[in-house]
Amino acid sequence: MRIGDLARATGVNARLLRYYEEQGLLASHRLPSGHRRYAQDAPETVRRIRVLLDAGLPTRVIRDVLPCVRGEDPSAYDPCVATHLSTRLHDLDRHITELQRTRASLAGLLAAAEGAVA
Template sequence: MKIGDLAEETDTSVRLLRYYEEQGLLASHRLAGCHRRYDADAPAVVRRIRALLDAGLPTRTIRDLLPCVRQDGTVALCRLDTLEQHLRGLDDRISALQDTRAALADLVTAARAEGA
């Protein structure tokens, strides 16, 4: 499969597919003239990469996770600890944002009270 065909099938830009390859997430074979060719399973791999990116995972983590991602997109137990670690980090950031929001809301309330 050519890179343009893969881009069209997965609704992913050619530039992004090259980036995935550069990051070690997607493999291609080079033909004469340095044209990239991808295996038949490349669209599924790209969809898995996109799903993991949508879950907020960085590419370095995705590179480690991909061998443990099943065909249906679920992650095998071999990397559950990595997912749990990222989930805890997200929970911590949400908590910090809630604290920041509360502090800002207090400032807004105090400013309105002074203006009244």
């Protein structure tokens, strides 16, 4: 499958597909002419990558997790994905807590500033 065909099949532009390849997420082989060819299952791989990106995983983690993913449905994931997902969820929870503290501090400053104006 050529890169243009893969782009059309997945809705992901060729530049992004090349990036996935550079990051070790997607494999291709080169023809003597230098053109990339992808396996027939490449559209499924790209869809898996997109699902994991949408879940907020960075490409370095996706590279580790991708071999454990059997389909787009999370119930089809192998147990090795759980550790990565749990770590990411914990990181997000911590970040949300920090953002809530920052928001409360900013709201307090704003209230004080608005009180000084009145």
